[in-house]
Amino acid sequence: MTALSVDHINKYFHEPVSFHVLKDITFDINRGEFVAIIGKSGSGKSTLLYLLSTMDTDYQGTIHINGTQVTGQKQNKLAGFRNEHIGFVFQFHFLLPEFSVLDNVMLPALKLKKKSKEEIEHKAMELLGMLDIKGQEYKRADRISGGQQQRVAIARALINDPAIIMGDEPTGNLDTKNTKTVFDIFRQLAKERGQTIIAVTHDDEFAANCDRIIELSDGVLV
Amino acid sequence: MNTNQKIASTMLVTRLRQLLVAVLSVTFGISMYIFMNSFMAGVNNEQTEITFTSMSHIKVYNDLPFDVTPILPNPEDGDGTVLMINNARNIAYTEGIKNADAIKDAIAELPEVTAVTSQLNQNVFIRNGVSKTSANLSGIETLDEHQLFGTADYLTEGDLYELDRRANGIILGAGLARRIGVGMGDNVSVSTSDGISKTFKVIGQLETGAAATDKTKALVSIQTARQLFSKNKSYATDVMVNIKNYNDAPQVAKSIATLTDYKVEPWQEGNSQLDSANILRDILALAVSLTILIVAGFGIYNIMNMTVNEKIKEIAILKAMGFSGSDVIEIFLTQSVVIGLIGGLTGLVLGNIVSRVVDNTPFEIGIMETLPVEFRTYDYVMAFVFGVIITFLAGYLPAKKASKLDPVDILRG
Numbered sequence: 137m138t139a140l141s142v143d144h145i146n147k148y149f150h151e152p153v154s155f156h157v158l159k160d161i162t163f164d165i166n167r168g169e170f171v172a173i174i175g176k177s178g179s180g181k182s183t184l185l186y187l188l189s190t191m192d193t194d195y196q197g198t199i200h201i202n203g204t205q206v207t208g209q210k211q212n213k214l215a216g217f218r219n220e221h222i223g224f225v226f227q228f229h230f231l232l233p234e235f236s237v238l239d240n241v242m243l244p245a246l247k248l249k250k251k252s253k254e255e256i257e258h259k260a261m262e263l264l265g266m267l268d269i270k271g272q273e274y275k276r277a278d279r280i281s282g283g284q285q286q287r288v289a290i291a292r293a294l295i296n297d298p299a300i301i302m303g304d305e306p307t308g309n310l311d312t313k314n315t316k317t318v319f320d321i322f323r324q325l326a327k328e329r330g331q332t333i334i335a336v337t338h339d340d341e342f343a344a345n346c347d348r349i350i351e352l353s354d355g356v357l358v
Numbered sequence: 359m360n361t362n363q364k365i366a367s368t369m370l371v372t373r374l375r376q377l378l379v380a381v382l383s384v385t386f387g388i389s390m391y392i393f394m395n396s397f398m399a400g401v402n403n404e405q406t407e408i409t410f411t412s413m414s415h416i417k418v419y420n421d422l423p424f425d426v427t428p429i430l431p432n433p434e435d436g437d438g439t440v441l442m443i444n445n446a447r448n449i450a451y452t453e454g455i456k457n458a459d460a461i462k463d464a465i466a467e468l469p470e471v472t473a474v475t476s477q478l479n480q481n482v483f484i485r486n487g488v489s490k491t492s493a494n495l496s497g498i499e500t501l502d503e504h505q506l507f508g509t510a511d512y513l514t515e516g517d518l519y520e521l522d523r524r525a526n527g528i529i530l531g532a533g534l535a536r537r538i539g540v541g542m543g544d545n546v547s548v549s550t551s552d553g554i555s556k557t558f559k560v561i562g563q564l565e566t567g568a569a570a571t572d573k574t575k576a577l578v579s580i581q582t583a584r585q586l587f588s589k590n591k592s593y594a595t596d597v598m599v600n601i602k603n604y605n606d607a608p609q610v611a612k613s614i615a616t617l618t619d620y621k622v623e624p625w626q627e628g629n630s631q632l633d634s635a636n637i638l639r640d641i642l643a644l645a646v647s648l649t650i651l652i653v654a655g656f657g658i659y660n661i662m663n664m665t666v667n668e669k670i671k672e673i674a675i676l677k678a679m680g681f682s683g684s685d686v687i688e689i690f691l692t693q694s695v696v697i698g699l700i701g702g703l704t705g706l707v708l709g710n711i712v713s714r715v716v717d718n719t720p721f722e723i724g725i726m727e728t729l730p731v732e733f734r735t736y737d738y739v740m741a742f743v744f745g746v747i748i749t750f751l752a753g754y755l756p757a758k759k760a761s762k763l764d765p766v767d768i769l770r771g
Contacts (some may be wrong), residue, residue: 182770184536191678193521203612219680226769230675232365234372246361292679304769 139300139332140165140188145197145279146184147355149292155185158195159355167299170326170333172343177351181336182304186353188334189222189302190214193203202299207221207337218247223293227305229285239287240277245295256295263291267321291297301325303335307342319345359513362685365676366692369669377697381659384701385708387654391741392709397716398643399737400730401484402636410630411566412575413625414475414598415607416614418465420455420623422448440732454478455620460592464617470610474592475502484530484576486538494535494574494716495548496593497583506600509564509577515542516562521579528558532565533573548576548586574658583752617741628718648744654701655748662694662756673760674768683761690760694745694753702745706738 147158157180165171169230175181186192188199193214196208202221206214214334217348218224231240241260245251251259264273267287286309293301301322307315319342325331326347335346343349351358359367370377424446433439455461458476466474480499483490500518504510510518514532521527528546540546540560549555554669558578578586584593597620601610607624615622626633666673673686710733717731 186766189678191764191769195445200453212684215680215682215685217680218678222680224678226675230678230769232368232672232675235365242367243361243676246364247680247685265559290525306745 137167138164139167141201142188143198143200144235145187145195147180152204156169159353160244161197161251161357163350165332165334166336167332168326168330170322170347171350172333172346173334173336173350173352174193174338174340174343175358180355181352183315184207184334185218185304185334189224191216219244220296221299222294225275225286225289225293225297225300225301225303225306227308229282229289231277231285232286232294233276235277237264237280238273238278239306241291241295242287244292248296250296255313257258260291260295261266263294264288267291268317283317284308286310286314290318294325297329298331300332300334303333303337304336304347305337307337307339314337315342360683364687366686366689366696369665369689370693370696373665376661376665378693380658380694380697381701382523382703382747383654383657384698385705387647387649387651387748388644388702388705388741388745389712390650391744392706392737393712394647395714395737395741396709396731396733397715397729398639398734399734400714400717402639403732404726404730405632405636408410408566408568408605409625409629410600412568412571413629414506414579414769415604415625416582416599416611417623417625418461418597418614419595419623420450420452420618432606437644440541446514452708454589454593454595455597456590457592458597460590460596461618461620465599465614468607468613470603471599472602473502473505474601475598476504476580477596477598478528478580478593479501479585479595480587482551482576483549484534484538485549486544489538491534492574493530493539493548493576495578495583497578497586499580503576505646506598511651512564512566514563514565517575518562520561521577521582524559524561525579525582525585526556526558527561527578528564528566529577530560531572531575532563533569533693534576535560536562537573550587552587554586554588556634636697647741651748654745655752658697658749659755662753663759664702665693666690666756666760669760670763670768673763674765677763678767678769686761686763687754687757690757691750691753694749697753698746698749701731701749702742703754704743706742709738709741 141164142217143162145158145161149157150153173181173185186197193211198205200206206217240258241263242256245256247260261273264270267290269284269287270303274282277285307318310318322333322335326333337343367768413733415438429443429446430441433441437553443523461559462474462476465471480495482493482495500521504518513529518529518530530540535541542560542743544560545557546554547557564577580594586593599614601607604625607626611624677688713731713733716729719729719731720727
């Protein structure tokens, strides 16, 4: 079953000079697949990920996620779509520093409003337990270590059970031990829960262990 | 509390110092708005009150006709006639109001009217031996006069109603009495322009605080005055009318004008300087206080703008998680509205305190004892409404900016 399909994508940058970043890219990703997008700096891999994430809507071609065409939809509608179907992990954790760890994890679910506050809290606790951050729930997000913050960010990405989890160099800022932890979590999610993982990475070892590698070179699929 | 409000409140309480500064600027703006307007209203009221101690809201009197029709019509063009009238004059054929009582009764029927009285005013000379001075003699109806002007309260000596009981009694302005050197119980001689003299006994002294009045005013009962000037029973020179709201005088004057052919004059017409001074003070107060509020608004704008810049990453991450532009607007607008409401409420309290302090500040000039302040609900409502509107606008612009942020630009670094 196809989780994501990309059809003849072209993307241009206009500033500072006109530049053809992504050139006629087409591929499908199946449900439960763990995919790494690799390529040199400037090859367009992050740009591609932001197109897939529905945050960047300025491109030609079409993108379907879970059978829904996201191309051409309004920003506010896409925001709702992201909330429900896409989980995000960034290179920098980007937690809200004034909120507690638990609040950070709960926010996307509170926004979605599909469950009661108690259920969400229960679910968040469960995720934090799974990611081994028990005991830190009520600390402020900027008072825990970098590795813990990144794991909290993953918990936040998982709270709404998204079909697709996207990572923009999710381990770029972590040491070997934490990188392994994060990788194992992703692996487990893809295998046990059937969630699709797409991660942009520089880390060859990380990529080598994925199900599939999509390599970009100067905006073209290799 | 929904999720957006929770985010807004967390952002607010984690930056207490900025919150305090923003709240204080609103508090200050609103309290100054209230104080300025209350103070100006107080000054206007005091001014008007002094004015109305000797002046009524509407005055009816016998005036020279306005439009004087020419005695002869203009000759038609081309027939060679030359029109020449020498020394044409506009002459008052009648003096005063002959049937003042009838007019008075008719005016008293109007619903807006609170009090009516008739007066007989003439210039006279008052002598005490060799010292003499000109004076403005008013024949008054004591009861109605007091109802209009509170005259009895301004008597430093004697009793106003004594005038009704003593046909030869006279009340003199304090300045006037001093000028001719008389006190209570002394006799003065009053002579009219027609050469009639009569001796009166001083039975009271009047001090209104308006020096011009105190130096020239002399009161007798209206019957005595009619007798002195050999006038008929219902004669008066002026009919004075007070109405419920003195600002409505022009409209009420119009409806009185339908009852009589005499000149009906609202106070604004004869005293446009007072009216314009009141309006100018109001404009000044409004301009100053609005300026203060707008400056406070800029303060909030600045703080909210800084907050948006500071939180730019968080905004991007919220959007990436699926918060829409309108959610972001709600988050930031909630913050400024909370600032506006807290600042507004404390501003109302502070404004009231400042006004009270000023209201009790000694200021002993003329008949005043403390600085005049008027407490009007209207000012408080307006201050609050303006304050909230301005904080809303000041918060909306940065919030709008935040909602337009493109998360991709920020997250890519």
